[in-house]
Amino acid sequence: MLDPSEQDPLNVTLTPPSVSRRDLLGAAATSALLPWASSVQAAPPAVELEGVELPETTTAYGQKLVLNGAGVRKRGYFKADVTALYLPEKRTTPDAIYKLNGIRRIQLNILREFTSSTITRIFLADFKQSATEEEFKRLIGPIGQIGAAYANVKRVSKGDVVNLDWVPGVGWMATHNGKSLTGDGGNTLSINDELAFQVYLRMYIGQNAPEDLRNGLLGLTRLPRAGD
Structure with missing residues (x-):
């Protein structure tokens, strides 16, 4: 009581x-x-490659994208970058990705330093290998624009992020650490030629791309979860 x-x-x-x-x-x-x-x-779920965390979703130009896959791109014995492919919807074949509507993003997470001259040389070699002779001749203009944009970057370093996006109605856009790449005259890079971007995609998921990189980007390789 x-x-x-x-x-x-x-x-x-x-x-x-x-x-x-x-x-x-x-x-x-x-x-x-x-x-x-x-x-x-x-905390958003993510995968991790070479110490680089890749969120499973991102937003680009107001559109939500999902991580289709990722892989490590090599140059000789060196690991150049962790490449990630973001799409509006997941796809597992190159043809389905080429035909997909909406924004498509190739993201390069840089693993070592490259000068602009090296970047340009690598790009030209890979692009030429991925295009037919006729396509390469037709795309000389866009190729020159990309080369000029890479030249303006000067260099990339470990930890840098380069996004190369196809934006319907606008064209091929690119950023380096969130800053838009510029071409001749300092104008923001915008190449409204979808074939040019599709050839660029072939560099990563086409028949001449390294098999492990292609399978990773197509989502055919299981990726480690961040924190595992």
């Missing part, structure tokens, strides 16, 4: 002080953990 001094004016029996303190301490502990729990739940 509680002492009358421990009853409230409305004649409702109060909880013993020891119980109240225990409940309050439990509630406080739970509240303290809530921000931490929310942040864990809110």
Whole structure:
């Protein structure tokens, strides 16, 4: 029986002080953990290659894209970058990706330093290998624009991110660490020639692309989860 001094004016029996303190301490502990729990739940799922975390979804030019796949691109014995392919919907064949409507993104997560001259030389060699002779001649203009844009970059370093996007109605766009690449005259790069971008995609998922890179980008290779 509680002492009358421990009853409230409305004649409702109060909880013993020891119980109240225990409940309050439990509630406080739970509240303290809530921000931490929310942040864990809110963290987007990601995969990880060569220490590079790739979110499974991203937003480009207002459109949500999903990670179709990723792989490591090599130059000789060296690992050049972690390449990721983001699409509006997942696809597992090159033809389906070429025909897909909406934004398509090739993301290069740089693993070592390259000068602009090396970048340009690699690009030209790969592009020429991926295009037919007729296509290469037809695309001399866009190829020159890309070469000029790469020349303006000067160099890329480990940790840099280069996004190369096809944006319907606008064209082929590119950014380096979030900053738009510019061509001749300092104008933002925008090449409204879908064939040029499709040839570029062939460099990564076409028949001449390295098999391990192609399979990774097509989602045919299981990717390690970040934190595993």
